[in-house]
Amino acid sequence: MTPPPNPVLPRTLAADLSTYADRPGIPVRINGWVHRRRRLSGLAFVVIRDRSGTAQVVVREEATLAALDGLPEETTVEVAGITSTNPQAPGGVEIVDPQFTALTDAASTPPIELWRPSITAGLPTLLDAAPVTWRHPRQQARWQLAAASLHGFRSTLDAAGFTEVHSPKIVESATESGASVFEIDYFGRPAYLAQSPQFYKQVLVGVFERVYEVGPVFRAEPHDTVRHLAEYVSLDVELGFIADHRDVVAVLRDVVAGMIASVHARAGAAVRLLDIEVPAVPAEFPLLHFREALEIAGAPADEPDLSPAHERAVGAWGREVHGSDFVVVEGYPTAHRAFYSHPEPHDPHWSRSFDLIFRGVELVSGAQRLHRYADYVQALHARGLPLEPYAAYIDAFTSGIPPHGGFAIGLERWTGRLVGVDNIREVTLFPRDLHRLAP
Amino acid sequence: MTPPPNPVLPRTLAADLSTYADRPGIPVRINGWVHRRRRLSGLAFVVIRDRSGTAQVVVREEATLAALDGLPEETTVEVAGITSTNPQAPGGVEIVDPQFTALTDAASTPPIELWRPSITAGLPTLLDAAPVTWRHPRQQARWQLAAASLHGFRSTLDAAGFTEVHSPKIVESATESGASVFEIDYFGRPAYLAQSPQFYKQVLVGVFERVYEVGPVFRAEPHDTVRHLAEYVSLDVELGFIADHRDVVAVLRDVVAGMIASVHARAGAAVRLLDIEVPAVPAEFPLLHFREALEIAGAPADEPDLSPAHERAVGAWGREVHGSDFVVVEGYPTAHRAFYSHPEPHDPHWSRSFDLIFRGVELVSGAQRLHRYADYVQALHARGLPLEPYAAYIDAFTSGIPPHGGFAIGLERWTGRLVGVDNIREVTLFPRDLHRLAP
Numbered sequence: 001m002t003p004p005p006n007p008v009l010p011r012t013l014a015a016d017l018s019t020y021a022d023r024p025g026i027p028v029r030i031n032g033w034v035h036r037r038r039r040l041s042g043l044a045f046v047v048i049r050d051r052s053g054t055a056q057v058v059v060r061e062e063a064t065l066a067a068l069d070g071l072p073e074e075t076t077v078e079v080a081g082i083t084s085t086n087p088q089a090p091g092g093v094e095i096v097d098p099q100f101t102a103l104t105d106a107a108s109t110p111p112i113e114l115w116r117p118s119i120t121a122g123l124p125t126l127l128d129a130a131p132v133t134w135r136h137p138r139q140q141a142r143w144q145l146a147a148a149s150l151h152g153f154r155s156t157l158d159a160a161g162f163t164e165v166h167s168p169k170i171v172e173s174a175t176e177s178g179a180s181v182f183e184i185d186y187f188g189r190p191a192y193l194a195q196s197p198q199f200y201k202q203v204l205v206g207v208f209e210r211v212y213e214v215g216p217v218f219r220a221e222p223h224d225t226v227r228h229l230a231e232y233v234s235l236d237v238e239l240g241f242i243a244d245h246r247d248v249v250a251v252l253r254d255v256v257a258g259m260i261a262s263v264h265a266r267a268g269a270a271v272r273l274l275d276i277e278v279p280a281v282p283a284e285f286p287l288l289h290f291r292e293a294l295e296i297a298g299a300p301a302d303e304p305d306l307s308p309a310h311e312r313a314v315g316a317w318g319r320e321v322h323g324s325d326f327v328v329v330e331g332y333p334t335a336h337r338a339f340y341s342h343p344e345p346h347d348p349h350w351s352r353s354f355d356l357i358f359r360g361v362e363l364v365s366g367a368q369r370l371h372r373y374a375d376y377v378q379a380l381h382a383r384g385l386p387l388e389p390y391a392a393y394i395d396a397f398t399s400g401i402p403p404h405g406g407f408a409i410g411l412e413r414w415t416g417r418l419v420g421v422d423n424i425r426e427v428t429l430f431p432r433d434l435h436r437l438a439p
Numbered sequence: 440m441t442p443p444p445n446p447v448l449p450r451t452l453a454a455d456l457s458t459y460a461d462r463p464g465i466p467v468r469i470n471g472w473v474h475r476r477r478r479l480s481g482l483a484f485v486v487i488r489d490r491s492g493t494a495q496v497v498v499r500e501e502a503t504l505a506a507l508d509g510l511p512e513e514t515t516v517e518v519a520g521i522t523s524t525n526p527q528a529p530g531g532v533e534i535v536d537p538q539f540t541a542l543t544d545a546a547s548t549p550p551i552e553l554w555r556p557s558i559t560a561g562l563p564t565l566l567d568a569a570p571v572t573w574r575h576p577r578q579q580a581r582w583q584l585a586a587a588s589l590h591g592f593r594s595t596l597d598a599a600g601f602t603e604v605h606s607p608k609i610v611e612s613a614t615e616s617g618a619s620v621f622e623i624d625y626f627g628r629p630a631y632l633a634q635s636p637q638f639y640k641q642v643l644v645g646v647f648e649r650v651y652e653v654g655p656v657f658r659a660e661p662h663d664t665v666r667h668l669a670e671y672v673s674l675d676v677e678l679g680f681i682a683d684h685r686d687v688v689a690v691l692r693d694v695v696a697g698m699i700a701s702v703h704a705r706a707g708a709a710v711r712l713l714d715i716e717v718p719a720v721p722a723e724f725p726l727l728h729f730r731e732a733l734e735i736a737g738a739p740a741d742e743p744d745l746s747p748a749h750e751r752a753v754g755a756w757g758r759e760v761h762g763s764d765f766v767v768v769e770g771y772p773t774a775h776r777a778f779y780s781h782p783e784p785h786d787p788h789w790s791r792s793f794d795l796i797f798r799g800v801e802l803v804s805g806a807q808r809l810h811r812y813a814d815y816v817q818a819l820h821a822r823g824l825p826l827e828p829y830a831a832y833i834d835a836f837t838s839g840i841p842p843h844g845g846f847a848i849g850l851e852r853w854t855g856r857l858v859g860v861d862n863i864r865e866v867t868l869f870p871r872d873l874h875r876l877a878p
Binding site: 011031033034050051052074075076103104105107108110131132134135140143144147150151154158161163164165166167168169170171172182183184185186187189191193200203204206207208209210214215216218220222230231233240241371372373374392396397398399400401402403411429430431432434437438439 | 450470472473489490491513514515542543544546547549570571573574579582583586589590593597600602603604605606607608609610611621622623624625626628630632639642643645646647648649653654655657659661669670672679680810811812813831835836837838839840841842850868869870871873876877878
């Protein structure tokens with residue numbers, strides 16, 4: 001039996017040890033993981049890691065030095081000791097005269113050397129060992145950026161009159177998206193995993209006017225690429241009573257600004273540790289029509305979509321001409337966007353859709369949507385699609401859904417671009433893809 | 440073509456019309472749904488509903504009166520008119536000399552009379568028509584309680600050093616829960632929908648110490664009851680470096696207090712409209728051992744669990760003795776809780792688990808969990824369960840997971856008890872059960 005943690009002395013977080021910089025000699029108690037043991041002659045330094053950072057513990061007592069052999073890296077411990085000033089230690093304070101109490105059995109040797117400043121193992125190893133990989137301070141920092149972004153996303157929308165919703169992930173049909181679906185055995189009949197909350201957020205505009213949802217979406221992606229996952233976290237927004245898609249772009253701008261502000265406010269330590277350049281968000285996103293984007297990219301005027309190379313060219317244009325990491329491209333050809341995209345009324349070849357290009361990569365797709373039943377019927381006919389599979393979806397538009405639009409941000413893609421990694425698996429807690437279903 | 444909304448006059452929300460109480464004669468523009476038309480002799484009242492509430496519009500002009508025939512209930516409209524003081528109108532201000540512009544085609548007649556003060560249709564009708572049902576002000580108010588509760592849940596945990604996480608919903612095996620699972624075709628091999636984030640939140644305690652997740656969980660419940668859904672929103676919390684389950688109960692108390700505070704702060708109008716009694720949250724939840732709970736319920740001492748009748752008796756005890764709508768029961772028999780529940784070290788027949796009884800119904804389950812690999816092996820042996828299917832789960836506990844515990848709150852069950860409805864389908868946006876897969 002492990003003795004219970006010391007009930008008298010409250011726990012101090014590693015990051016709060018610095019408050020003892022002018023108070024040496026005070027008894028303190030910390031909890032955490034043995035991050036690194038460094039044995040010198042007649043002396044050992046033990047770095048303890050907790051949720052707030054790391055603390056340095058200095059061991060000089062013979063018995064305690066011997067006991068360290070039984071406390072390998074990653075073992076969770078309680079350390080009771082005395083504060084001591086040391087400019088070399090994190091926060092300028094270290095703990096001396098320590099007593100260690102193991103809170104679990106000695107940890108097995110992790111497949112990754114978490115105490116090294118950078119992670120050196122290959123991606124398959126990192127992903128196989130995800131529960132341990134995420135303990136590395138640089139890896140933790142990546143997720144802190146994601147968590148801070150989620151907070152900024154919600155707080156911006158809460159302040160703008162949006163209502164948080166949660167839509168079902170098991171659906172009867174999933175015809176509104178072109179992506180492939182996962183099939184479920186639902187009490188003996190087929191059902192599907194939702195590829196997006198598209199239908200639900202549109203009908204909920206009919207209820208709350210302005211809605212958002214943070215939740216998983218599922219794509220049976222048969223492609224093994226660095227940009228696609230079978231399951232990811234989608235940040236969905238939809239709002240009604242808009243004039244056109246520019247109203248949606250304005251909300252997107254505020255949401256991105258709120259996410260970035262939250263990264264600064266809540267994940268400043270992560271930003272510094274990773275040494276990343278957090279983008280500035282302009283008062284308005286620079287905006288190009290799809291035709292202009294093709295011109296800038298030097299592409300033929302009849303291209304149906306922007307390729308990754310085109311997006312990089314647009315990104316470079318944004319930096320050079322506007323000093324902006326963000327560019328919105330609007331007016332993608334209607335025929336090549338989802339059938340529920342609203343065409344430009346005076347020139348329906350072009351749609352009221354847009355993408356947000358962040359540092360040369362598409363990050364967000366959005367649009368004004370069709371809001372009239374008759375327009376849905378016409379759009380499906382124009383694409384040669386039968387009405388019947390879409391009946392439940394488009395029938396909702398006979399009940400008074402206002403002009404509306406919205407967008408979706410992929411959390412992992414956002415974090416990946418912020419951190420500057422190409423493979424989104426590196427910023428996904430437990431990725432799912434064609435080959436990976438665990439951990 | 441609908442004329443575009445008036446770009447000059449900014450939109451006023453219905454709830455903000457009251458700011459014109461001392462400014463009659465001002466032009467305003469509102470957007471919303473035709474909630475109700477009431478035709479009198481030479482006069483009509485039109486109630487417009489938007490996300491903030493309702494506004495009254497008075498029509499006297501012949502041409503406009505005639506135009507109302509083309510604007511049935513639920514049609515979305517823009518109304519430009521002039522403010523006028525009227526103590527009978529919502530907020531003391533109504534709109535006169537109106538001009539109506541339809542923003543969509545005339546809405547079809549809803550299957551539910553949304554303008555009536557209460558909803559009278561039967562549950563199957565309400566659920567079939569969910570996208571429209573939720574427009575009823577009383578129904579909207581129910582979800583506003585849920586959304587406010589989510590906000591309070593997160594803000595309480597954010598302030599207490601918790602990190603938001605998102606775990607995968609597609610899993611390789613789902614053995615840690617006793618519930619039935621949904622099977623998926625995952626690129627040609629079987630996979631399952633997660634019944635809870637249990638494994639992930641436990642290993643993420645190994646990373647962030649304190650984590651929470653709001654997301655869907657899936658139960659292939661073959662039971663058709665008022666308390667069970669096949670998919671619901673689970674509010675999951677897990678924290679490390681605890682002394683025992685009482686530390687978890689203390690966090691639960693603060694979370695519930697934060698949810699209630701947020702309901703008051705953010706959904707006060709919904710509380711008033713529904714005329715519900717929001718519970719007070721005591722500084723500490725009254726706490727009973729399982730044995731005491733059985734005694735209070737007049738049940739035999741060898742009962743393995745509390746029945747609904749026992750829970751009602753415990754709830755009555757909490758109200759009578761402590762004036763509390765909440766009671767925590769701790770120490771359920773170890774053999775009847777999940778195998779990862781931590782037994783009481785000095786008397787392992789009882790576990791360090793607990794339930795929160797809210798108004799006589801179990802709302803939350805929680806526990807200290809096992810944190811040692813050897814204890815997991817022993818717990819599985821004691822239940823006659825093979826190790827192999829649990830290997831991936833329990834292996835994580837060789838890597839240094841601190842003493843920890845957590846709980847989960849079902850959002851729909853919480854909202855249902857708050858509102859006082861027995862069937863949780865009435866507070867679920869789009870419920871999924873044995874028979875229902877749409878809308």
